[in-house]
Amino acid sequence: MFDYTIRRTLLAIPTLLFISLILFLLLDLAPGDPTAQLPLTIPPEVKEKIRESLGLGQPLVIRYLLWLQQFFVNEPLHYLTEITGWDLSGDRQRVLSWQSRSPVVDIILQRLPQTLWVVGMSYVVGVLIALPIGIISAYRQYSWFDQIGTFVSMIGFSVPTFFTGVLLIVVFSVELGWFPSIYDTTHVVDDWSSFLFQVKQMIMPTMVLALYNAAQISRFMRASMLDNLNQDFVRTARSKGLRESTVVLVHVLRNSMIPVVTVIALGVPTVFGGAIITEQVFKVNGLGQLLITAIQANDIPMVQSLTFIFAILIVAFNLIADVLYGVLDPRIRYD
Amino acid sequence: MKSGAPNEQSPVLSVRDLCTVFGTRAGDVHAVNSVNFELSAGEILGVVGESGSGKTVTMMSMLRLLPSPPANVKAGTVHFEGRDLLQATDKELRRIRGGRIGFIFQDPMTSLNPVFSVGFQLRESLRRHLGMSRKAASKRSVELLEMVGIPDAESRLSAFPHQFSGGMRQRVMIAIALACDPSVLIADEPTTALDVTIQAQILELIRDLRRDLGMAIIWITHDLGVIAGIANRVLVMYAGQIVEHARVEDLFANPSHPYTRALISTVPAVRGHRAKRLNSIEGQAPTLLGMPNSCPFESRCSSAFARCAQEAPHRMQVGSSHDAACFLVENASHVATN
Ligand SMILES: Nc1ncnc2c1ncn2[C@@H]1O[C@H](COP(=O)(O)OP(=O)(O)OP(=O)(O)O)[C@@H](O)[C@H]1O
Ligand SMILES: [Mg+2]
Numbered sequence: 001m002f003d004y005t006i007r008r009t010l011l012a013i014p015t016l017l018f019i020s021l022i023l024f025l026l027l028d029l030a031p032g033d034p035t036a037q038l039p040l041t042i043p044p045e046v047k048e049k050i051r052e053s054l055g056l057g058q059p060l061v062i063r064y065l066l067w068l069q070q071f072f073v074n075e076p077l078h079y080l081t082e083i084t085g086w087d088l089s090g091d092r093q094r095v096l097s098w099q100s101r102s103p104v105v106d107i108i109l110q111r112l113p114q115t116l117w118v119v120g121m122s123y124v125v126g127v128l129i130a131l132p133i134g135i136i137s138a139y140r141q142y143s144w145f146d147q148i149g150t151f152v153s154m155i156g157f158s159v160p161t162f163f164t165g166v167l168l169i170v171v172f173s174v175e176l177g178w179f180p181s182i183y184d185t186t187h188v189v190d191d192w193s194s195f196l197f198q199v200k201q202m203i204m205p206t207m208v209l210a211l212y213n214a215a216q217i218s219r220f221m222r223a224s225m226l227d228n229l230n231q232d233f234v235r236t237a238r239s240k241g242l243r244e245s246t247v248v249l250v251h252v253l254r255n256s257m258i259p260v261v262t263v264i265a266l267g268v269p270t271v272f273g274g275a276i277i278t279e280q281v282f283k284v285n286g287l288g289q290l291l292i293t294a295i296q297a298n299d300i301p302m303v304q305s306l307t308f309i310f311a312i313l314i315v316a317f318n319l320i321a322d323v324l325y326g327v328l329d330p331r332i333r334y335d
Numbered sequence: 336m337k338s339g340a341p342n343e344q345s346p347v348l349s350v351r352d353l354c355t356v357f358g359t360r361a362g363d364v365h366a367v368n369s370v371n372f373e374l375s376a377g378e379i380l381g382v383v384g385e386s387g388s389g390k391t392v393t394m395m396s397m398l399r400l401l402p403s404p405p406a407n408v409k410a411g412t413v414h415f416e417g418r419d420l421l422q423a424t425d426k427e428l429r430r431i432r433g434g435r436i437g438f439i440f441q442d443p444m445t446s447l448n449p450v451f452s453v454g455f456q457l458r459e460s461l462r463r464h465l466g467m468s469r470k471a472a473s474k475r476s477v478e479l480l481e482m483v484g485i486p487d488a489e490s491r492l493s494a495f496p497h498q499f500s501g502g503m504r505q506r507v508m509i510a511i512a513l514a515c516d517p518s519v520l521i522a523d524e525p526t527t528a529l530d531v532t533i534q535a536q537i538l539e540l541i542r543d544l545r546r547d548l549g550m551a552i553i554w555i556t557h558d559l560g561v562i563a564g565i566a567n568r569v570l571v572m573y574a575g576q577i578v579e580h581a582r583v584e585d586l587f588a589n590p591s592h593p594y595t596r597a598l599i600s601t602v603p604a605v606r607g608h609r610a611k612r613l614n615s616i617e618g619q620a621p622t623l624l625g626m627p628n629s630c631p632f633e634s635r636c637s638s639a640f641a642r643c644a645q646e647a648p649h650r651m652q653v654g655s656s657h658d659a660a661c662f663l664v665e666n667a668s669h670v671a672t673n
Contacts, residue, residue, distance in 0.1 A: 232445035238400055239440075240433035240460050240511065254450050330495040331449055 019311045070095045099299045115286030119275040122206040126213025134221020156215025165208045165281035183284040205282040224256040258328045265321040269313035346373035353411035355396040366392040368575040379552045381566030389575035390555045434464035437512030441524040443504035447496040454492035464515040479510040502533035523555045574631035581657040591659035593636045
């Protein structure tokens with residue numbers, strides 16, 4: 001198992017390098033010019049200077065290698081410098097945003113908490129709702145509970161989040177006035193009432209995404225439980241005189257969780273990138289919104305870094321899912 | 336029951352008029368029709384019949400192990416240790432399942448939970464029924480695994496089912512079923528999924544365990560050869576009914592139901608001089624939809640006559656501890672008394 005994990009991690013490195021190259025080439029091919037949004041009054045020679053200062057004059061290979069060095073060497077060194085206080089990075093160039101000329105990684109770290117709070121919380125809430133619903137729906141297949149569950153999940157993943165989001169805003173912010181319609185990122189939680197406000201402003205975006213996540217995961221949970229409920233070992237467990245709760249929540253659930261845990265792990269990277277629309281609707285300035293604005297502004301270093309970080313997360317959580325599978329299922333052996 | 340002096344013949348389990356119906360879209364499937372039998376202490380009762388004859392459903396109905404719906408145990412009583420299991424509370428039933436009555440199932444590959452260690456699955460029964468501590472249960476589990484002939488039992492406790500061979504897995508199932516020293520063991524085709532040499536080993540093991548522990552056994556099988564080797568008495572089931580009941584020697588010496596005769600003739604005499612061809616019984620078993628008002632074997636029976644299509648025969652005495660549900664028996668006994 002340990003060997004397997006190491007081997008997979010090493011294999012991930014060429015994979016990620018390849019992905020970074022593809023991303024770089026794609027972004028290079030994309031039409032658009034970072035100087036396009038500068039005022040027209042700036043003379044063309046100056047524009048050309050600006051382009052050169054952004055490093056655009058050099059050939060593709062050089063630019064790619066430069067980016068690699070900035071991302072994989074300069075950025076980590078910079079952080080080591082910050083942590084240890086020794087000057088390791090010197091005057092090494094960090095990856096800079098074309099828009100703000102400040103380091104891309106700093107901006108991402110600034111935006112990360114908003115995304116983690118709202119989108120991460122919605123994922124946790126979604127999973128916590130989905131598991132019991134899936135279990136009960138399967139155990140009471142075709143009951144009214146199951147029917148309602150099926151209906152709600154169908155709505156959950158067929159109605160887009162920009163619709164449910166706007167609907168919630170209209171009902172709960174505009175009509176009822178219970179929750180703010182815009183997420184205030186500058187809000188600081190320092191006492192009880194500010195905490196309550198934080199909860200209030202988180203409820204709607206969290207719920208919109210939680211519904212979406214729960215819809216999918218509860219279906220998985222239900223299907224997986226159904227797969228196992230009719231297995232012979234369940235009959236054996238009952239014939240041993242175990243309580244029904246033990247039969248279902250220990251014997252059946254333990255088996256059913258194997259594929260569901262994998263699905264949950266594979267879904268984690270989408271937490272970071274997938275909430276683009278919901279972040280737009282509720283004006284949460286998290287990573288999703290950062291990506292959108294960077295794309296609109298042709299801020300290639302930002303887009304490149306963000307998409308590459310998403311790629312790292314996807315590869316990492318694929319690996320985690322595989323390893324978890326092996327941990328949960330004693331029949332799987334990696335060697 | 337308590338009042339009479341307990342003797343060898345007093346039944347540990349007695350089933351009266353058991354009826355089980357499955358509600359299906361096509362209609363009610365009468366899987367078990369008025370089944371009556373008794374199990375004496377320490378005996379091995381064989382149950383034979385083709386696939387779909389209701390052997391499993393009968394056993395599962397007795398302990399209410401069938402999911403309901405679709406199953407509905409409509410009538411009958413199942414007396415065991417002074418109570419009717421069909422009226423017992425869920426709690427009482429759970430104490431009996433695995434505690435007083437142990438089960439072994441056909442497929443040892445799928446009957447054990449793949450994600451729990453063998454030790455976990457053994458301890459679970461011991462702790463639940465005997466209230467043992469984890470440590471005591473582990474100790475007892477090792478003894479049980481040794482008892483069923485698993486070598487190196489102590490280290491095998493932490494192994495998972497897939498790390499055992501089929502035969503060893505079935506031994507584990509037997510250890511689980513016997514963990515709490517039950518008075519009845521129900522073995523539902525425990526050797527069908529195993530190859531012949533392993534099958535013989537398991538039969539041997541069960542025979543030894545019965546001798547040492549003294550539980551009564553209900554042994555379900557397709558295989559009359561196995562029945563001949565292990566059972567004291569035999570029930571022959573067909574279409575959810577018991578069509579013949581006899582001591583094992585009487586059954587082979589004097590099979591009285593045409594179905595039993597047909598079954599016996601399908602057993603290939605491999606050990607004989609020439610292997611006879613395995614001939615299965617012609618025709619199809621009835622669908623079990625609706626209550627039968629004729630002999631269920633009538634359409635496949637070579638000795639059927641007019642009456643067989645008009646009413647269903649009851650079990651009629653052939654000799655002592657021998658009966659069969661066939662009008663021929665009635666006619667024969669007329670002849671005999673004339
Ligand atoms: N869930 C169910 N729904 C409808 N009918 C069922 C169901 N389970 C069993 N039956 C019916 O009950 C009858 C008896 O089945 P049972 O499993 O007891 O047969 P069996 O004698 O054990 O056969 P086998 O030797 O194949 O194990 C079958 O004809 C089957 O059609
Ligand atoms: Mg069966």
